[in-house]
Amino acid sequence: MMIGLIVKDFMTIQRQMKAQAFVLIFLLIMAIFMRESSMLLAVIVFIVTIQAITALAYDEQSSWDKYANTLPIPKGDIVLSKYILSVLLMMMGLVVALPMVFLINHLTNNEITTEFFFTFIMIVTSTLCLLAVLLPIYIKFGSIKGRMVLIALCFIPGFLLGVFKEYIPDITRSFLDVKQFIYLTPFAGLLLLWLSSLISTAIYKRKEF
Amino acid sequence: MNAIEIHDLHKGFEGFSLKDVSFSVPQGTVMGFVGENGAGKSSTIKCMLNLLKKEYGEILIFDKDHVEHEQSIKSDIGVVFDELHVPETLNATQLDKIMKQVFKTWDTDYYFERLAQFNVPKRKKIKELSRGMRMKLSIALAMSHHPKLLILDEPTSGLDPIIRDEILDLFLAFMQDETHSILFSSHITSDLEKIADYITLIHNGEILLSESKDTLLYEYGIFKGSREEVSELPEHAIIKKRNGAFGVDALVLKKEVNEAFRLERPSIEDIMLFFVKGCV
Numbered sequence: 492m493m494i495g496l497i498v499k500d501f502m503t504i505q506r507q508m509k510a511q512a513f514v515l516i517f518l519l520i521m522a523i524f525m526r527e528s529s530m531l532l533a534v535i536v537f538i539v540t541i542q543a544i545t546a547l548a549y550d551e552q553s554s555w556d557k558y559a560n561t562l563p564i565p566k567g568d569i570v571l572s573k574y575i576l577s578v579l580l581m582m583m584g585l586v587v588a589l590p591m592v593f594l595i596n597h598l599t600n601n602e603i604t605t606e607f608f609f610t611f612i613m614i615v616t617s618t619l620c621l622l623a624v625l626l627p628i629y630i631k632f633g634s635i636k637g638r639m640v641l642i643a644l645c646f647i648p649g650f651l652l653g654v655f656k657e658y659i660p661d662i663t664r665s666f667l668d669v670k671q672f673i674y675l676t677p678f679a680g681l682l683l684l685w686l687s688s689l690i691s692t693a694i695y696k697r698k699e700f
Numbered sequence: 701m702n703a704i705e706i707h708d709l710h711k712g713f714e715g716f717s718l719k720d721v722s723f724s725v726p727q728g729t730v731m732g733f734v735g736e737n738g739a740g741k742s743s744t745i746k747c748m749l750n751l752l753k754k755e756y757g758e759i760l761i762f763d764k765d766h767v768e769h770e771q772s773i774k775s776d777i778g779v780v781f782d783e784l785h786v787p788e789t790l791n792a793t794q795l796d797k798i799m800k801q802v803f804k805t806w807d808t809d810y811y812f813e814r815l816a817q818f819n820v821p822k823r824k825k826i827k828e829l830s831r832g833m834r835m836k837l838s839i840a841l842a843m844s845h846h847p848k849l850l851i852l853d854e855p856t857s858g859l860d861p862i863i864r865d866e867i868l869d870l871f872l873a874f875m876q877d878e879t880h881s882i883l884f885s886s887h888i889t890s891d892l893e894k895i896a897d898y899i900t901l902i903h904n905g906e907i908l909l910s911e912s913k914d915t916l917l918y919e920y921g922i923f924k925g926s927r928e929e930v931s932e933l934p935e936h937a938i939i940k941k942r943n944g945a946f947g948v949d950a951l952v953l954k955k956e957v958n959e960a961f962r963l964e965r966p967s968i969e970d971i972m973l974f975f976v977k978g979c980v
Contacts (some may be wrong), residue, residue, distance in 0.1 A: 503787040548785040558785035561749050561851075562802050563774040628802025654791045700751040 492564045496572035496580070507545050511538055519591055526599045528592040529610045535591070539584030540618050543577040544625060548634040570630065570692045574684065579621045581615070582594040612673055619680030621685040623687035630691045701763060703727045703849050703881035704748065709757035711747055718743055721757070723900045725911040728878040730871070730894030732913070733885040735971055740905040742887040745853050749779065761849070775803065778842030782854040784834040788827035792820055792837055794857055802906040804846035811844035818866065827901060839867060842872065850874065850882045856891050864888075868895055892915075893911045899968060901975055908975045921954040921963030933957060940978035951978065 515535060522531035550556060559569055623646075629637040709721040718740050725731040746752040748759055750767055759766040761773045768864040776803070776818060786795065792815055797953050800806045815822060818836035826834060842850060850871070856864045872895055887891055892899065895908055900910040909916075921932060926947040928939075937956030942949055951974040954963060966974075 492802050495798045498801060499787075499790070499794075499798045502798070503789050506789055524754060549789065553787045554783070554785040557751060557781070558750055558779075559773065561777070561779040563771045564802065565771060697752060700744070 492562075493568045493572050496559075496564065496569060499575050500543075500572070500576045503549045504542045504546050507542060508539075511542070514538065515523075515587065519595075522591070522595055523598060526595070528595040528599075529607065529614075530609065531595065532538070532588045532592050533614050535588035536581060536584035536618055537621075539587065540577060540581045540622065542580055543573060543622070544629060544634065546576060547573065547626075547629050551633050554700070560700055566696050567692050570695045571688060573626060573630070574622070574688045574691075577626065578619075578684070581618050581622075581652075584618075586613070589661045598682060609673055616680040618677040618682050619677065623680070624685040625692060629686055631694045675688055701727045703762065703764075704762070704883060705732075705758075705760040706744070706748070707758040709744065709747055709759060710755045711743060712755060713743070716740070716743075717727055718747070719907045721902070721905070721907055723907055725881055726896070727881050728875075729884070729897040729900045730875060730882040730884055730895050730901060731901050732889075732892030732968070733883060733902065733967065734889060735891060735902035736885060736887060736976065741902055741904045741906075744854055744902065745851060745883070745885060748851065749774075750935070775805075775845075775851045777851055778845070780835075780838050780842045780846035780850070780852045780855040781954060782857050784826060784838040784841075785824060789825060791823050791825050792840075795820045795837075795841060797842065799844065800940065807844050807846060813841055814870075817870075832859050835859060836863070836867070840943035842943075843870075844907055848880055850884075851878075852882065852886075854886055855884075856886060856888055864891060871895055882936045889972060891929045893968050896968075899971075901972055903976050909971075913968070916968065918972065919954055920966050921952050921957065921960050922970060923950045923952055923963055923965050924948075925929075933961065938947065940974040941973060942978035966977065974975075 515538070518531055518534055522528060535677070538639070556569070560566070571644050624638075628644075632640050704725040706724065707722050709718055711718045716738070721740070721744055723731075723861060733744070742754060747754045748766060750770055760775065761769075764773060771956055775869065790798075796806075796808055796811055799811075800808065812822070814820075815837070818833075818835050818840065819831070820837050820840065824881050826837070829837065839855065844868060852871075852974065856867060859867070864971065871882060871884070875882065875895075882895075884892065884896060896913050899913050899916055900909065901908045924946070925942055930941065930948045930950050933950060933952060937952045939951045939953065941951075949970065951966065952961075956971065957963065
């Protein structure tokens, strides 16, 4: 049943994905000129993964959840399908982006360095964390209200950053200390995503359609 | 056995509530669920489907609690709303692929037969389909896993008489199997007169009547006369009265009224108006 939901989402965003292909070509050309592969990787992964939000927006527009909840699909599966879709999209983004990155590095005679692996891992971790925050917000508030909440949420860290400015160098130093554990961060991201899916399921189960 | 049984359903909203809604749909029958816009038809249906959470009351579908056995019940029902709630970028062929994964009993051949019968294009996006086409697609989707119960929430509203007739014929064909049942919510009473066996009338969140259609149409009569003439009717025979064009109209129990009084046969719409606008 969950496969049906994932298939539906891929079919729904198919057209949008095709449109994004042109953006990717443009980005690739830009990245070649700028000799910047890490940024290309981050942007591609972000653009492809964010299509999960597009799928949620299409669902909201058509009141899909009202229909889906008349089908023999548990509410937990409906939520989980969005998380699986997001992770699959992220993986697709990586599959699309990595050959381009290798191509750029080959053309610019740059070697794949340890620094690049750090960047790669940080991109994966950040994407997982981003999804863990975005999905419950969009499931709870919908795409329009969700965007507002997200903007508000972005202001709070900015505000806190301003207030606790003097402590920031210490934080940076402690971040550098944990750099040796960076390989573990994608697992932490996955754990966060799993926790987020539990929260989203609880939110969804309380919703009325 | 009852396909649906609702006892004392209560659900409150801002400025409106479903108040102790109770009625049942016997297996093998079509229940017409009537009421004006905002009377509580869709809210009752949503509570049955657990789209809205009831505050109290009992809802049994196929004799099983609708929340406890939600998944097994939903495998055996088909639901049609007044709109097709599916992303508009999809088409009918893609929906077949999705539904195959959702229902174990999904019948692709039956689905495409219905689409062909209704002339619904297989590869046209939903957003490019007319309202009539979307409704036909919605009905094909609801019926192609061979459900035992159809729950229809205003499936014919806004459709022209020809399409409505085609759709009603399909529902009549569905009812050839005596284990099948339909709950048909509509304010188009002529559709219900054609296919319903029972009528349940809801008004302001309360059930005003739930009776067999034949009882309503053949045992009730309308007497139209002056106030004096109506006062001569036996009091226990009068169900409801309302002001008519030339005096007072009374909905009466035929068998309780002397044949000297000329009675007209009521329609479902007449009965609905008497119960909603009339007084005792």
